[in-house]
Amino acid sequence: MVACNSRKIPDKWRSFMFPACPLPPEQQRYFHTLSRLYVIATVTYVLALLPMFWLLGNVHLLAITLIGLGSVLMARELHRRGYMTAGVSLVLAGMTWHMLESLDAYGAGVGFELYFSVILLIIYISAMSPVAKLGISLSILTLTALQVIELGDRTNDWHHGSLVPDLVLMANLLLVSVLFAVILTGLEGVTERLERSYRREATHDALTGVYNRRAVLKAAEQMAQGDRTFAMLMIDIDYFKRINDEYGHDVGDRALCHLSECLRLGLREEDVLGRYGGEEFMVVLNSMTLNDAVGVAERLAALVRENPYAAANGLTLSMSVSVGVAVSSQAEDLNGLIVLADQRLYRAKRTGRDRIVAKDRPVVSPNKEDPLPENPLPVRMQGVSRFG
Numbered sequence: 001m002v003a004c005n006s007r008k009i010p011d012k013w014r015s016f017m018f019p020a021c022p023l024p025p026e027q028q029r030y031f032h033t034l035s036r037l038y039v040i041a042t043v044t045y046v047l048a049l050l051p052m053f054w055l056l057g058n059v060h061l062l063a064i065t066l067i068g069l070g071s072v073l074m075a076r077e078l079h080r081r082g083y084m085t086a087g088v089s090l091v092l093a094g095m096t097w098h099m100l101e102s103l104d105a106y107g108a109g110v111g112f113e114l115y116f117s118v119i120l121l122i123i124y125i126s127a128m129s130p131v132a133k134l135g136i137s138l139s140i141l142t143l144t145a146l147q148v149i150e151l152g153d154r155t156n157d158w159h160h161g162s163l164v165p166d167l168v169l170m171a172n173l174l175l176v177s178v179l180f181a182v183i184l185t186g187l188e189g190v191t192e193r194l195e196r197s198y199r200r201e202a203t204h205d206a207l208t209g210v211y212n213r214r215a216v217l218k219a220a221e222q223m224a225q226g227d228r229t230f231a232m233l234m235i236d237i238d239y240f241k242r243i244n245d246e247y248g249h250d251v252g253d254r255a256l257c258h259l260s261e262c263l264r265l266g267l268r269e270e271d272v273l274g275r276y277g278g279e280e281f282m283v284v285l286n287s288m289t290l291n292d293a294v295g296v297a298e299r300l301a302a303l304v305r306e307n308p309y310a311a312a313n314g315l316t317l318s319m320s321v322s323v324g325v326a327v328s329s330q331a332e333d334l335n336g337l338i339v340l341a342d343q344r345l346y347r348a349k350r351t352g353r354d355r356i357v358a359k360d361r362p363v364v365s366p367n368k369e370d371p372l373p374e375n376p377l378p379v380r381m382q383g384v385s386r387f388g
């Protein structure tokens with residue numbers, strides 16, 4: 001478990017060390033990028049740096065590289081558990097130390113100073129405050145500059161007349177380029193993924209995955225701009241409250257998902273299905289006559305009826321739907337069409353449920369109360385988009 005509720009650490013340190021859980025989207029971006037970077041850094045250490053320092057015969061640097069590897073692995077673990085700041089601080093400290101020690105051992109000019117650019121990139125994609133980013137970058141820049149200045153002539157002996165420094169320089173250039181490429185492609189991929197998920201969240205219902213009310217209405221509005229007749233189906237589950245009351249909300253939720261899946265299976269690719277309200281769905285069908293729309297409604301109702309929801313522990317829940325059907329030629333505008341389809345749905349409910357209503361006939365309820373009004377066609381309301 002992520003220890004975001006730890007009580008032993010003072011609040012100001014806790015908020016520094018432990019990010020809120022679960023991770024907010026803006027932190028997920030650098031979490032995903034950095035966690036990929038940790039993997040690449042680990043592979044780099046094992047495949048490139050360890051053999052390089054081994055071959056160059058510096059046991060001290062070999063030890064430092066092993067410690068660097070350990071810090072990357074530990075930082076990754078911290079990061080994975082949600083300790084973002086601690087993870088990134090550890091990896092920055094490890095990389096800086098590694099760079100300074102390598103400079104000390106091999107001098108400037110063989111590429112270890114290039115690690116500074118990777119460190120800088122990590123600092124700037126992290127979720128630290130701008131002031132912290134500036135402060136840490138300036139500190140590491142100062143340390144690097146001091147180290148390079150302090151090296152003086154020591155580097156020259158080692159570099160002189162040997163191919164090895166050139167090889168080390170090339171290896172370092174390669175490593176830094178790979179790390180840069182990984183970070184940048186990672187960032188791009190994450191941004192794209194986040195954008196896709198935000199777009200999906202804005203248009204889809206979180207529970208059932210079908211379009212939400214806004215999106216299905218938008219699709220209907222677009223159809224209303226065209227000159228073809230389109231149909232609207234208002235679908236409502238019968239006696240759904242009983243499922244919730246008898247088996248609980250969770251079972252109700254899963255039954256809703258099952259039902260939306262049945263509806264989806266009965267529709268074509270170009271048909272639009274959305275969750276209009278709690279247990280009410282709207283379907284819009286382009287280029288559709290009333291008769292054909294009734295056929296679709298019958299198919300959907302049969303699919304729901306014939307595919308009961310198989311809940312856990314052998315429980316099977318039969319469901320049925322009532323449907324109101326209307327086509328755009330029967331109303332003056334979109335809101336009128338919605339009202340019409342809704343009134344027909346209401347009529348389907350009042351006349352017994354598990355049925356489809358596509359006509360307007362005065363209906364009297366079984367107890368003779370509340371006769372439904374004759375539909376004044378075409379129906380029109382305020383704030384409407386009129387049919388073309």
Ligand SMILES: Nc1nc2c(ncn2[C@@H]2O[C@H](COP(=O)(O)OP(=O)(O)OP(=O)(O)O)[C@@H](O)[C@H]2O)c(=O)[nH]1
Pocket residue numbers: 207236237238239240241242244248249250251252253256277278279349353
């Ligand atoms: N589990 C679950 N239930 C929901 C959700 N949205 C709405 N409901 C429930 O759907 C039920 C709708 O109840 P009613 O409006 O009385 O309709 P009904 O029981 O289906 O009866 P009729 O529509 O008249 O056949 C209520 O119990 C709501 O709590 C949801 O997202 N999940």
